[in-house]
Amino acid sequence: MEMQEQTAGWGERWPAPAKLNLMLRITGRRPDGYHLLQTVFQIIDLCDWITFYPAENGRVYLRNPIPGVPEHEDLTVRAANLLKQYAGCSSGVCIDVEKNLPMGGGLGGGSSDAATALVVLNRLWNLHLPLEKLMELGLQLGADVPVFVYGYTAWGEGVGEELKPITIPEQWVVVIKPDCHVNTKQIFLAEELTRDSKSITMRDFIAGDCRNDCLPVVSKLYKSVSDALDALSQYAEARLTGTGACVFAQFNSEQSAREAFSGLSQNWSVYLARGLNVSPLYEKLEHGSV
Structure with missing residues (x-):
């Protein structure tokens, strides 16, 4: 002890x-x-x-x-x-x-x-x-x-x-949490889910190939996710994380991210964050602070 x-x-x-x-x-x-x-x-x-x-x-x-x-x-x-x-x-x-x-x-x-x-x-x-x-x-x-x-x-x-x-750019991010819980199992069992996408390379992703094969299915089954994507897309390219329910957009500047955050906060549960290449957990382990 x-x-x-x-x-x-x-x-x-x-x-x-x-x-x-x-x-x-x-x-x-x-x-x-x-x-x-x-x-x-x-x-x-x-x-x-x-x-x-x-x-x-x-x-x-x-x-x-x-x-x-x-x-x-x-x-x-x-x-x-x-x-x-x-x-x-x-x-x-x-x-x-x-x-x-x-x-x-x-x-x-x-x-x-x-x-x-x-x-x-x-x-x-x-x-x-x-x-x-x-x-x-x-x-x-x-x-x-x-x-x-x-x-x-x-x-x-x-x-x-x-x-x-x-290693990718550590951009500002705005995240919306729609008022629903997506059933991941339901999405992966959906008949219309794409299951034969061609593999890509890291270089393809960095060049802009950031498709989410779950997006069409989730948007169809969960209207609140679709609505959140529409709302966020007024500010930047809106994307789904995993099977959701959260959607997000990346921004090149803190100011533009804060403007989107402010504009969306009246009607949505919104989070403002920064993308990181190293977890703050390991920053604290190595340096004693985050």
Whole structure:
């Protein structure tokens, strides 16, 4: 207990950032039904914040459990318990989550919370597991967890778990969260979903090929997503992140992004953010601040 309290990082706020899928192509389907895809994940500086406190008797629990949600189902608790089990760790932790990211919007909030728990507790508990093992553990919790553990803007292939670093401009972003939750399974089961897109290269994407094969299906099935795309397109090219529900647009200047944010805020749930090539979680790990 005393050693834990002396370790830097206990009682500090750690970021769990959101992500955007800047493009999404479905290039095939595996025999098990999973879709093969190409995508680009970019971290944005919109974050949940998580604080970890040493706990007695090896307990893992939330400081403020979400009403109606069993504590053992919370992704941060599951991540901590998975890490404890794999490493044979006897330490405990009290987890305090400050939620800022919208639920069910495709920004990866729950997955990012789990990734931050894995990465930070690996350090606080002095486990020294390599990044690859943390990503492997993260995949057991959800398909998006590995990219947050990875912590860099990434080119993704396979079912999204094959990651390579890619450096792109860190543009300003305006995100709209429509008042709906898109059923991802429904989108991937839709008959009209394109499943045979030609694979492209990073160079193709950088040159402007940023199609999302899910967009036509989601827009057809969810009017509020279609309306959000129309509203945002008055300011810049509006795109869907993953299967949504969130839509976003990139801007070359803070001023133009703030103008769009201001104009849309009266009628929509809107977020202003900045695209990043390095997760603020790793900025804090390396430099002690974000």
